[in-house]
Amino acid sequence: MRRLAILSLVLPLATPSLAAFPCDELWGERNAVYADAGYCFRTARGIAAFGNAGCRYDDIRDVPLSARDRAKVNEIVRQERENGCRG
Incomplete structure (x- = not known):
């Protein structure tokens, strides 16, 4: 499983530095939270990035x-x- 763990150092909560991250990296970090919690992705993008094993x-x-x-x-x-x- 590919993980785009880029925000774990600047989060857990609101910080102005989030604005510096591109949309793709924000998408990846948001969905990594769901993947780690066991979400089954439906989109080709989600499945390609995280898979659905387990x-x-x-x-x-x-x-x-x-x-x-x-x-x-x-x-x-x-x-x-x-x-x-978007998306």
């Missing part, structure tokens, strides 16, 4: 995330919106 959750709403991981995902999503990232 996945357990087909619905992203069912993926159990810690409060820290949920905050990390929310902050990344906020930054993706601010940067105008």
